[in-house]
Amino acid sequence: MSLLRVSPLAGLLSAALLLTGCFNEADKTPQQSVDQRLRLAMLQPPRSGLTPLSDDAFKLSRWSTAETLVVLDKMGEAKPALATNWQQTGDNRWRFELRPEVKFHDGSALDAATVVNALTVAAQAAPKPRILDGVQLTAEADGQLAVIVTTAQPDPLLPQRLSSPQLAILSKKAYSADGTVNPRHTGSGPFELVQVNGTSSARLERFAGYWGKQAKASGIDVSFVPDGTARGAALRTGSADIVEAIPVSQAPLLDQRLIHEVPMPRTNTLYLNTKSGVMQDAALRAAVRDAINRQQLVDNVYEKRADVAQGLLGPALPWAAELRQPVSDPVTAAKPAGETITLATFSDRAELPEVAVYLAQQLTAAGFTVNQVVREYSQIESDALAGKFDAFILSRATVLDSGDPVAYMYSDFACKGSFNIAQLCRPEIDQALQKAAAIPAGNARREAIMRAENLILSTDAAIPILHERVIQGEAADIRDAVRDPRERTLINAATQRVSQAG
Known part of the structure; x- marks a missing residue:
C-alpha cells in the first residue's frame, strides 16, 4: 500500500490553520480576560477517544477533570484524594475509605458501588490498562463509603498503583455496555469536560460542585497541536497561555522567562x-x-x-x-x-x-x-x-x-x-x-x-x-501552572491568569 507524503510546508500550514481556528482574536477580548479561561496547547491528540483505560488518561489528569483514589507526592508516596485513608488488612487485601460528599459532574455521588464499578471495568478491560500488567485485581464494597481491593498476589505498592490516571474513578454513566468509556460530564475534578472536537480541541468548565477548593480559572480551552513549531509560535504570539512540550529547537527563539525546564x-x-x-x-x-x-x-x-x-x-x-x-x-x-x-x-x-x-x-x-x-x-x-x-x-x-x-x-x-x-x-x-x-x-x-x-x-x-x-511554556501572566515530572498534572484548581492591570 502506498503512503501519502505530505510536504513539510503543508504540515506547517496545517498547524498554522489549526492555531488560527483554535486561538483566534476573540480569545484576546477583555471579556475573555474577565472570564479567566486558560488556553492550553497540547502535544498529542487523543488516540483512544479519551478513555481513561488508555494513555489518554493522562490528558484527563493534566486537566484536573478525572480523579483517582490516591495521588503521589514529590517523593512518590501515596496521599489521599478520593480515598481519605487506607490500610492493608491481609497479604492480598487493602481497605480504602472514601471521601464523603463528593459529587461527579453529572450530579451523582461518589460511593463504594461507583468505585467498584470503575475498578472492575479496568481490571476486565482488553487490553488492560498498562498499570495492571501482570496484576489480577478485584474490588468489592464494604458499606457505602469503603472498598476492599484484593489482588491475586501480594502487591505492596497497591496504593501507588491506584494513583495511576488509568484507574481514575468516573461516575457509572461513563461506562457503556459496549466497553467504551466517556469522560464527558462524568469526572469529579475541579474542571468538567463538556466538549471534545475529535482530535482538534476540547473544552472544560469550572465545576461549581467540586469537593475541594474551587478552581480559580473559569475553564480551559484545549487545542491539540502536534507541530512543535506551531506550539512555540502559540507561546511567542500570546495565542496560548500554557504550552506543553516545546521542542528544544524552538526554545532559543522564545523569551527565556516564559520557558521552564522540568x-x-x-x-x-x-x-x-x-x-x-x-x-x-x-x-x-x-x-x-x-x-x-x-x-x-x-x-x-x-x-x-x-x-x-x-x-x-x-x-x-x-x-x-x-x-x-x-x-x-x-x-x-x-x-x-x-x-x-x-x-x-x-x-x-x-x-x-x-x-x-x-x-x-x-x-x-x-x-x-x-x-x-x-x-x-x-x-x-x-x-x-x-x-x-x-x-x-x-x-x-x-x-x-x-x-x-x-x-x-x-x-x-x-x-x-x-x-x-x-x-x-x-x-x-x-x-x-x-x-x-x-x-x-x-x-x-x-x-x-x-x-x-x-x-x-x-x-x-x-x-x-x-x-x-521537558520544556513547558507559560505566559507571563500565568500563575501556579504545575510543573510535574510525572506529567500527571498541568492545570489544577490554583492555576490562573492574572490581569496585566493587576
Whole structure:
C-alpha cells in the first residue's frame, strides 16, 4: 500500500490553520480576560477517544477533570484524594475509605458501588490498562463509603498503583455496555469536560460542585497541536497561555522567562528487536550499543537540554545512579558487514526524527546499512509492538504509572509485557521483576529494581541514550501552572491568569 507524503510546508500550514481556528482574536477580548479561561496547547491528540483505560488518561489528569483514589507526592508516596485513608488488612487485601460528599459532574455521588464499578471495568478491560500488567485485581464494597481491593498476589505498592490516571474513578454513566468509556460530564475534578472536537480541541468548565477548593480559572480551552513549531509560535504570539512540550529547537527563539525546564523520568531509548531480523544476534546488538555517540545527540539535537544516559533510570530518580552497578561480562561486539537495519521512530516529538538521522549516520559509520521510517505515533505504534522494525527510538516515561519503575520495566521487558517493543523474553528478567514487585517501598526494593535494570541492560535489547527535560511554556501572566515530572498534572484548581492591570 502506498503512503501519502505530505510536504513539510503543508504540515506547517496545517498547524498554522489549526492555531488560527483554535486561538483566534476573540480569545484576546477583555471579556475573555474577565472570564479567566486558560488556553492550553497540547502535544498529542487523543488516540483512544479519551478513555481513561488508555494513555489518554493522562490528558484527563493534566486537566484536573478525572480523579483517582490516591495521588503521589514529590517523593512518590501515596496521599489521599478520593480515598481519605487506607490500610492493608491481609497479604492480598487493602481497605480504602472514601471521601464523603463528593459529587461527579453529572450530579451523582461518589460511593463504594461507583468505585467498584470503575475498578472492575479496568481490571476486565482488553487490553488492560498498562498499570495492571501482570496484576489480577478485584474490588468489592464494604458499606457505602469503603472498598476492599484484593489482588491475586501480594502487591505492596497497591496504593501507588491506584494513583495511576488509568484507574481514575468516573461516575457509572461513563461506562457503556459496549466497553467504551466517556469522560464527558462524568469526572469529579475541579474542571468538567463538556466538549471534545475529535482530535482538534476540547473544552472544560469550572465545576461549581467540586469537593475541594474551587478552581480559580473559569475553564480551559484545549487545542491539540502536534507541530512543535506551531506550539512555540502559540507561546511567542500570546495565542496560548500554557504550552506543553516545546521542542528544544524552538526554545532559543522564545523569551527565556516564559520557558521552564522540568527534569523528567523520561528516557530516550533505542529498542532492538530480539525476536526477528538481524538484531536477534546479540553480538550485532552489542555493535549497535558501541556505535552510539550519546554526547553528540545531547549536544546537537537537544542543545545540551538533556542528560547522557548511564542506564534506563535517570537523574529524576537520584537513587538510581547510587545503586547502579556496571554490567558484568558484556557481550563482545561483532564487526558489522553491511547488515540492513530498519530504524523507526515517530514525528510527534520533534527531536526524535533528528535523533534518527544522527543514529543512522553513527550506525552507517559502524558498518550497518540503515533504512529509516518516520510516521506519526498513532500510525506507527501497532507496527512497533508487532516487531516490524529492527530498531525503534522511543521517548519513554519510566515512572509514569505508579511512581515506581517496576511497572514500566514489566510492561517493556517482561515476556508478557504489553509494551514489549524489543520482543524480549528472558526468565531471569521476569524473575528479577517479580522479586522487586514483591518488596515493600524502600531501599531493598530500589536495590532489586537496579538488579533488574542490570539484567535488562546486559541483553542490549534496550540501549538508553539520554534522559530528557521537558520544556513547558507559560505566559507571563500565568500563575501556579504545575510543573510535574510525572506529567500527571498541568492545570489544577490554583492555576490562573492574572490581569496585566493587576
